[in-house]
Amino acid sequence: MFERLEAMPPAARRVVFAVLAVLLVGAAVLALRGGSDTPDTGSPAAPGAGTGNQPAPAGTGVAAAPATTTPAPNPSDVLTLPVDQQEITRLAAKARQFAMRYTSYRYDQDNNTWSKSLTDMLSKTNLVDVDSLLPTGEAAAQLKTEKWVVTSKATQVKIDFIMDGSVQFVVAVEKTITNTSGTSTEHGDYNVTLFDDGATGWGVSEFQAVDSDDHDHAGGE
Numbered sequence: 001m002f003e004r005l006e007a008m009p010p011a012a013r014r015v016v017f018a019v020l021a022v023l024l025v026g027a028a029v030l031a032l033r034g035g036s037d038t039p040d041t042g043s044p045a046a047p048g049a050g051t052g053n054q055p056a057p058a059g060t061g062v063a064a065a066p067a068t069t070t071p072a073p074n075p076s077d078v079l080t081l082p083v084d085q086q087e088i089t090r091l092a093a094k095a096r097q098f099a100m101r102y103t104s105y106r107y108d109q110d111n112n113t114w115s116k117s118l119t120d121m122l123s124k125t126n127l128v129d130v131d132s133l134l135p136t137g138e139a140a141a142q143l144k145t146e147k148w149v150v151t152s153k154a155t156q157v158k159i160d161f162i163m164d165g166s167v168q169f170v171v172a173v174e175k176t177i178t179n180t181s182g183t184s185t186e187h188g189d190y191n192v193t194l195f196d197d198g199a200t201g202w203g204v205s206e207f208q209a210v211d212s213d214d215h216d217h218a219g220g221e
Contacts, residue, residue, distance in 0.1 A: 083162060083167060088159070088162075088167065091167050091169070091194050091202055092157045092159075092169055094121060094194065094202070094204070095157060095169040095171055095192035095194060095204070096154040096157050096169075096171055097121070098118065098121050098192055098204050098207065099152070099154055099171040099173050099190045099192055099207075100152045100153060100154050100173065101114075101117050101118055101121075102118060102133065102190075102207065103150065103152040103173050103175055103188070103190075104150055104151060104152045104175075105143075105148065105149070105150040106148075106149050106150075107143050107144045107146075107147050107148045107149065108144075111134055114134075115130045115131055115134070118130045118133075121203060121204050122203050122204050122205070123194070123195045123197050123200075123202070123203030123204060123205040124197055124199065124200045124203060125195070125197040125199075125205075126195050126197070126203070126205030126206070128204065128205070128206065128207055145180075146179040146180045146181065147179055147180055148177065148178075148179045149177070149178045149179070150175050150176070150177050150178075151175070151176045151178075152173050152174070152175045152176075153173070153174055154171050154172065154173055154174075155172045155173070155174050156171070156172040157169050157170070157171050157172075158170045160191060165195065165196045166193065166194070166195050166196070166205075167193070167194050168191055168192070168193040168194075168206075169191070169192050169193075169194075170189055170190070170191060170192075170210065171189070171190045171192055172187065172188075172189050173187065173188050173189070173190060174186075174187055175187070175188070188209055188210075189209070189210045190207065190208065190209055190210060191206070191207070191208045191209075191210055192204060192206075192207055193205050193206035193207075
């Protein structure tokens, strides 16, 4: 065979050697595969491969929290106010006005007019003795001599408590006091309670100073 190859032209010998090389490679591949007719399925798919959802490896994943739903509130647990918001706003304005009128004062005022302005805002069944709020004796004489003028404004109104037929507000009042000694400013908080007597509606039933630095006159305690 080798003598025949030597007798061939160089180009023909290169073709023969190429064919032999291909045959040898093919034989080596068949030998490595062991001649088995069973197709190679490859290694098992890695977790998470493919289109399906694969479970997380034990000990490495975080379990998803179960879905939670908020239960609907029980109607009996819902807080309902005995007075609606619109009415509360109106009552707060009334409490503010009463506190401002009570804490305002002029040394030359008409006490009857001042008293009536407060009485008109009172509850008919829970009257406050307005006249008892006026200064008397030496206190009244001193206010006239020193020409006291007290101008008040409400700076804040807060709800203290609310119940069926009764609402109490805390009214913060700033007073500007002018007299023969000059001008000063004082602050005081007042509890103003309004009561619904049913027949004539809401009115002031109670009025009380709280932590006030007021002087002893009609514009204070």
